[in-house]
Amino acid sequence: MYDKEIRELKEKVLEANLELYKSNLVFFTFGNVSGVNRQRNLVAIKPSGVDYKKLSLKNMVIVNLDGKILTSGLNPSSDTKTHLVLYNSFSEIGGVAHTHSRFATILAQALNSASCLGTTHADYFYGEIPCTQIISDEAIEKDYEHETGILIKNTFSERNIDYKEMKACLVASHGPFTWGKDPAEAVFISKVLEEVSLQNFYTRLINPQKKSMKKTLIDRHYFRKHGKNAYYGQK
Amino acid sequence: MYDKEIRELKEKVLEANLELYKSNLVFFTFGNVSGVNRQRNLVAIKPSGVDYKKLSLKNMVIVNLDGKILTSGLNPSSDTKTHLVLYNSFSEIGGVAHTHSRFATILAQALNSASCLGTTHADYFYGEIPCTQIISDEAIEKDYEHETGILIKNTFSERNIDYKEMKACLVASHGPFTWGKDPAEAVFISKVLEEVSLQNFYTRLINPQKKSMKKTLIDRHYFRKHGKNAYYGQK
Amino acid sequence: MYDKEIRELKEKVLEANLELYKSNLVFFTFGNVSGVNRQRNLVAIKPSGVDYKKLSLKNMVIVNLDGKILTSGLNPSSDTKTHLVLYNSFSEIGGVAHTHSRFATILAQALNSASCLGTTHADYFYGEIPCTQIISDEAIEKDYEHETGILIKNTFSERNIDYKEMKACLVASHGPFTWGKDPAEAVFISKVLEEVSLQNFYTRLINPQKKSMKKTLIDRHYFRKHGKNAYYGQK
Amino acid sequence: MYDKEIRELKEKVLEANLELYKSNLVFFTFGNVSGVNRQRNLVAIKPSGVDYKKLSLKNMVIVNLDGKILTSGLNPSSDTKTHLVLYNSFSEIGGVAHTHSRFATILAQALNSASCLGTTHADYFYGEIPCTQIISDEAIEKDYEHETGILIKNTFSERNIDYKEMKACLVASHGPFTWGKDPAEAVFISKVLEEVSLQNFYTRLINPQKKSMKKTLIDRHYFRKHGKNAYYGQK
Numbered sequence: 001m002y003d004k005e006i007r008e009l010k011e012k013v014l015e016a017n018l019e020l021y022k023s024n025l026v027f028f029t030f031g032n033v034s035g036v037n038r039q040r041n042l043v044a045i046k047p048s049g050v051d052y053k054k055l056s057l058k059n060m061v062i063v064n065l066d067g068k069i070l071t072s073g074l075n076p077s078s079d080t081k082t083h084l085v086l087y088n089s090f091s092e093i094g095g096v097a098h099t100h101s102r103f104a105t106i107l108a109q110a111l112n113s114a115s116c117l118g119t120t121h122a123d124y125f126y127g128e129i130p131c132t133q134i135i136s137d138e139a140i141e142k143d144y145e146h147e148t149g150i151l152i153k154n155t156f157s158e159r160n161i162d163y164k165e166m167k168a169c170l171v172a173s174h175g176p177f178t179w180g181k182d183p184a185e186a187v188f189i190s191k192v193l194e195e196v197s198l199q200n201f202y203t204r205l206i207n208p209q210k211k212s213m214k215k216t217l218i219d220r221h222y223f224r225k226h227g228k229n230a231y232y233g234q235k
Numbered sequence: 236m237y238d239k240e241i242r243e244l245k246e247k248v249l250e251a252n253l254e255l256y257k258s259n260l261v262f263f264t265f266g267n268v269s270g271v272n273r274q275r276n277l278v279a280i281k282p283s284g285v286d287y288k289k290l291s292l293k294n295m296v297i298v299n300l301d302g303k304i305l306t307s308g309l310n311p312s313s314d315t316k317t318h319l320v321l322y323n324s325f326s327e328i329g330g331v332a333h334t335h336s337r338f339a340t341i342l343a344q345a346l347n348s349a350s351c352l353g354t355t356h357a358d359y360f361y362g363e364i365p366c367t368q369i370i371s372d373e374a375i376e377k378d379y380e381h382e383t384g385i386l387i388k389n390t391f392s393e394r395n396i397d398y399k400e401m402k403a404c405l406v407a408s409h410g411p412f413t414w415g416k417d418p419a420e421a422v423f424i425s426k427v428l429e430e431v432s433l434q435n436f437y438t439r440l441i442n443p444q445k446k447s448m449k450k451t452l453i454d455r456h457y458f459r460k461h462g463k464n465a466y467y468g469q470k
Numbered sequence: 471m472y473d474k475e476i477r478e479l480k481e482k483v484l485e486a487n488l489e490l491y492k493s494n495l496v497f498f499t500f501g502n503v504s505g506v507n508r509q510r511n512l513v514a515i516k517p518s519g520v521d522y523k524k525l526s527l528k529n530m531v532i533v534n535l536d537g538k539i540l541t542s543g544l545n546p547s548s549d550t551k552t553h554l555v556l557y558n559s560f561s562e563i564g565g566v567a568h569t570h571s572r573f574a575t576i577l578a579q580a581l582n583s584a585s586c587l588g589t590t591h592a593d594y595f596y597g598e599i600p601c602t603q604i605i606s607d608e609a610i611e612k613d614y615e616h617e618t619g620i621l622i623k624n625t626f627s628e629r630n631i632d633y634k635e636m637k638a639c640l641v642a643s644h645g646p647f648t649w650g651k652d653p654a655e656a657v658f659i660s661k662v663l664e665e666v667s668l669q670n671f672y673t674r675l676i677n678p679q680k681k682s683m684k685k686t687l688i689d690r691h692y693f694r695k696h697g698k699n700a701y702y703g704q705k
Numbered sequence: 706m707y708d709k710e711i712r713e714l715k716e717k718v719l720e721a722n723l724e725l726y727k728s729n730l731v732f733f734t735f736g737n738v739s740g741v742n743r744q745r746n747l748v749a750i751k752p753s754g755v756d757y758k759k760l761s762l763k764n765m766v767i768v769n770l771d772g773k774i775l776t777s778g779l780n781p782s783s784d785t786k787t788h789l790v791l792y793n794s795f796s797e798i799g800g801v802a803h804t805h806s807r808f809a810t811i812l813a814q815a816l817n818s819a820s821c822l823g824t825t826h827a828d829y830f831y832g833e834i835p836c837t838q839i840i841s842d843e844a845i846e847k848d849y850e851h852e853t854g855i856l857i858k859n860t861f862s863e864r865n866i867d868y869k870e871m872k873a874c875l876v877a878s879h880g881p882f883t884w885g886k887d888p889a890e891a892v893f894i895s896k897v898l899e900e901v902s903l904q905n906f907y908t909r910l911i912n913p914q915k916k917s918m919k920k921t922l923i924d925r926h927y928f929r930k931h932g933k934n935a936y937y938g939q940k
Contacts, residue, residue: 012377027662028658028661030243030590044556047704048703049704050704069448075703102665102671105588105590105669106669106672106673107676109588109680110677110680111677117344117410118343118409118410119407119408119409119410120265120335120340131584134687137684137686140687144694173588173683173687175588175590188263192263195337200435201672202341203341203344203345204437205676206342206345206439206619207345207346207347210345213408214372214558215367216376224313226381232283232313233283233284233285233310233313234283234284234285234309234310289791309788343866352814352878353813353814353879354878354880355810355881357803397808426733427733430732434811434814437808437906441910445815446813449844452845455849459783459849465782467756468753468755468780469753469755469779497896497900501940512934519937520939521937541822545938548936548938568827572904575904576908580911581912582911582912604728604919604922610922614925614929640912643824643922644823644824645823674911675911
């Protein structure tokens with residue numbers, strides 16, 4: 001199954017996992033990044049429980065979008081099924097990342113969505129970063145990691161959140177998942193999410209009544225960087 | 236437009252931007268520093284959205300004090316108009332810096348001015364570091380970055396704050412702007428502001444009723460370092 | 471008393487102490503790790519008050535399980551008797567670590583057990599990480615370090631906690647002890663404990679009413695990594 | 706005035722200042738360490754406002770215990786008179802350090818003494834680390850830095866605190882001073898003070914009602930390391 005496209009996918013996923021590790025968002029073997037090749041319905045993902053320092057092109061695992069493992073040897077990340085639900089639900093994403101980054105996890109443990117309290121937040125996330133409901137006992141008993149993906153998907157559909165404008169979700173009691181057009185963007189969003197979560201946490205700690213910024217200011221900042229009228233950065 | 240003065244201005248601004256980056260006050264491409272040449276009404280500033288690691292003399296952007304871009308190629312920082320209002324309003328400053336540094340931003344998000352709670356604060360900032368009102372919808376819709384500068388200017392004039400004794404302002408829901416006699420001082424003030432903001436935050440967290448230090452003690456510390464009777468440091 | 475087994479034990483203990491030091495869980499000369507050779511009833515442990523940078527195979531101290539010092543020269547860690555009670559009480563452990571790591575110590579000082587608030591916790595600790603009662607005056611006066619071990623042992627037996635599923639204890643007003651199958655695992659658990667303690671602390675700070683996660687979710691995560699049905703990692 | 710004793714004193718003071726800088730307890734030019742030669746009533750101290758990276762034997766300043774500057778060139782630290790009061794009041798100390806270290810300063814700004822909440826504290830500080838009253842207007846106007854020293858001295862005598870068992874004082878609204886048998890110990894105490902202050906801060910944040918540990922436990926830990934019955938470390 002070795003070919004150029006697969007190799008390129010593995011390279012992107014390997015690089016994104018290493019970037020995740022360097023960014024201090026993961027501890028030990030926690031966390032994982034995957035990437036998808038949409039033409040071929042293939043996903044490359046970190047192997048389960050392997051030390052980041054030992055990651056290489058060779059131990060990246062390939063699965064198809066139904067979860068079938070296509071490489072021999074190592075098991076994929078135990079969170080693989082969650083990634084697959086996200087690829088199947090959010091049709092235009094190309095990469096998914098999962099971390100236990102400190103303040104995103106703390107917000108998830110505290111069951112707190114992160115309302116938009118500042119322009120740093122609005123620059124990257126359009127409105128409140130949602131925290132899911134607590135997963136049901138039924139879902140835990142059934143197919144836990146698959147159901148975690150369904151929980152994220154349902155949170156977005158029930159609350160009418162557009163996954164292209166909100167590339168992160170806090171899973172209650174668990175931690176964050178992020179995504180983007182490719183594995184590198186998923187990791188970048190994980191990094192921004194952690195800083196935004198930290199600033200959200202401390203802002204609410206000193207001012208518990210603080211409500212979201214007004215919509216006009218969120219719009220100004222988000223659309224300064226996104227969409228056809230964006231004017232941040234270079235053409 | 237290449238000449239020695241422009242080159243020197245660009246050098247100072249480049250160096251100050253790199254110092255800002257090294258000081259861990261900015262994340263990703265956030266933040267920017269500018270400097271002015273008052274004789275020629277020219278401002279050098281960081282280009283918008285460019286990675287700090289890729290900054291060079293060549294990509295520094297020159298604008299005049301009316302906002303006209305005089306170099307070809309890159310767009311200036313999206314916050315350029317805010318900088319220009321500050322240069323036009325505060326006639327003796329030579330440099331401006333903007334960051335999303337952690338605790339200054341958190342205070343700004345929490346809509347909290349930083350009252351003077353300790354001598355570290357009083358050594359550099361004469362009294363309360365102001366946080367602006369929330370920017371009006373009208374100002375957001377009009378010319379947002381220009382209006383942000385006006386907001387800072389008005390905060391200082393309405394509250395009778397001297398920009399030479401208070402070289403920082405927290406913009407509500409947004410983050411800090413700082414200034415000084417040159418770009419290097421603007422960055423230095425950003426660094427002190429961050430530490431002072433952090434200490435202010437934690438002091439109020441453990442003692443929410445804590446009021447400002449008394450004026451006699453603020454005066455003693457501020458004027459130990461500033462003005463004609465200063466006795467800190469070497470002659 | 472020099473022989474191969476002793477040398478191997480000392481090597482493991484030295485390496486684990488150095489790892490503890492590198493992990494930033496100890497300050498100055500605080501903290502210590504030991505290991506046991508069960509066949510020979512011998513324990514190797516860090517010498518008391520010696521700088522981590524000066525540790526070597528030569529200055530590791532050997533004691534038997536009754537506390538008799540068998541090497542000449544240096545005194546063993548002042549906490550040695552606590553370690554010995556743990557080896558004598560928890561029959562299958564092979565290593566013990568003691569730190570003053572920041573947030574584990576803060577929880578112990580605040581007299582707070584760490585209830586299970588997230589999956590990161592449940593991945594490594596099966597339920598609430600216990601904090602002991604405050605040690606009695608009688609125990610302090612008698613044989614303090616021995617009694618500290620007894621306190622941990624009694625906490626586990628009175629609360630029906632299995633030391634194989636809960637490899638850490640917070641000693642009230644003091645700090646954490648951890649253990650594992652060998653000195654390296656004891657240190658690894660110290661590291662996870664610190665991160666979990668930090669996340670527990672901040673979660674409760676922002677949501678003081680937060681109760682433990684439900685048992686179904688704890689079970690799912692703990693047994694995903696432990697026991698005969700574990701499916702995390704590689705076979 | 707160059708001779709061997711002076712040179713040795715300067716060397717100790719230089720080294721202690723550099724150690725202070727490396728320990729991240731000072732920002733910019735804040736903070737200072739001095740040492741005394743009791744036979745000759747001479748004190749060596751950091752020059753005022755000089756960057757730590759530019760410190761050398763040559764720019765250490767020598768003053769006598771009455772405050773007369775005996776070296777030519779640089780002014781001594783603006784806090785010199787505070788140091789001198791401490792040398793004149795606490796007859797057996799050999800070094801003094803002053804920092805704006807983060808959590809010691811935060812406690813001082815919050816006007817909080819640090820009661821003894823854990824064994825880490827009791828290992829180095831015998832009981833509550835005192836925070837002074839706010840300095841009077843009269844003292845501020847008169848001879849501020851001298852009066853700061855008097856404030857510390859009076860705090861210790863009024864509260865019957867032994868400066869040999871409590872080598873630190875938090876000056877209200879200002880920050881910590883520490884001392885020891887030589888400049889190196891003063892710096893060491895500054896480092897321990899910062900960690901103990903941080904742990905004190907967070908313990909009280911999560912458990913505001915937390916009272917001091919009981920005296921029996923303080924005694925056990927303090928005298929395990931200090932005095933004629935100490936059994937920590939090596940003989």
